Amino acid sequence: MNKKKWKPIIPPCRSTTLTIKSVSSPKNSKDNHNKKLLVPLYPMERTAVLERFDVDRVRKDFPILTRTVNGKPLVYLDNGATTQKPRQVIDAIVDYYTQLNSNVHRGVHHLSQLATDAFEVTRRKLQPFINAAHEHEIILTKGTTESINLVASCYGKAFVNAGDELIISAMEHHSNIVPWQILCEERGATLHVVPISDAGELDMEAYQSLLNERTKLVAITYVSNALGTINPAKEIITLAHAVGAPVLLDAAQAIQHLSIDVQALDVDFLAFSGHKMYGPTGVGVLYGKEKWLNAMPPYQSGGEMIKEVTFAKTTYNELPFKFEAGTPNIEAGICLAHAIDYITELGLDNIARHEHDLLTYATGQLLEIPGIRIVGTAKEKSSVISFLLDGAHPYDVGVILDKLGVAVRTGHHCTQPLMDRFAIPGTVRASLAMYNTREEMDVLVAAVKRASAMLL
């Protein structure tokens, strides 16, 4: 029997060997079918920023905003939980399943190559979106939660030992608390918590005093989902680096509101979700500096993350595939590119300005309602108004608002320790997005007044 290893003449269709030529140059394609398909699916270079932010134009792109709820026009203010999707993303999802559905990084056949190319376009668009130095520093995950768990598991195995210390803050989402608690229990490390002020701002002096040579990682949210506080990310990172500790920023509530430059921040890890940035559910991002990702073991094992498997030994694939075991959420991965395009075209600075206007306007109006208390009054705030009506349970307020067509979130917002800090059961949270309007803020204020009249 010939023992010579069989090698294909054409290299196998693997992530490392594919190019994105067919996608980036649809005009050169001789295949008419693909030419027709690729234009709507992969608008590669639409990145010019619009000069004027026109909220009425933006709203026309979001079909769901025209529906009614309980007989009233929908006023969707639960954007911190998930954002609505523009037509561009919805159409791309339909196009994917009607024209392209195929597995990625595996097949030699035409559809598989197109799907792989489209999937990699998203990674290629994410690199400039957050200004990563390398495309392979972008790991596609299920979402923020998985991205943080990945770091806790892989960085933890490689770098955290008994006696080490980790730092989080009092305003973290459970996704940025529990993975570190589990890691600390497993490794015999200690988890420290940076306290916050009554306004919901980090106590930076306390933070500084917690940092020392035993600190192995700082994991802090960029923007608080329950308070809206924008934390001083650059300062947090500079101080941590001074003691040699890397920083993970939870950007779940930042990526859709602020322009993020990972190199300028010098952040080591950044985690965010596609569904909170007008993209599909089921895809998220972990950005990691190459030096950390290379030094970390794989997260999960299986297909895609390997270079070569024998029963004696397995070698791992290179970045980013080392951290992407198994079939990913292909549809979501591909269609996230359209959300990135959408945001890029409008311009994050324009979006932030519009949302800041709404935040200031609505806060001013709400504060005039007797018995209202806003929880989270940091100087630097983004797009979240958490409040309580004295004597009313947040749930009851939420139900009345819903009857009036206003969708808000009530409860602890997956930040139970934060609610304990303020000694409250929860809040009513209105979280804003680019498509909200001043008129909708008026509806919110009128609805809160009505709730107040009914409950108090």
Ligand code: C6P
């Ligand atoms: N916060 C909210 O209504 P996932 O579920 O993985 O996409 O995101 C988790 C997560 C992590 N960090 C922060 C700061 C978050 O706000 C969230 C999600 C939603 O506030 C759902 S609980």
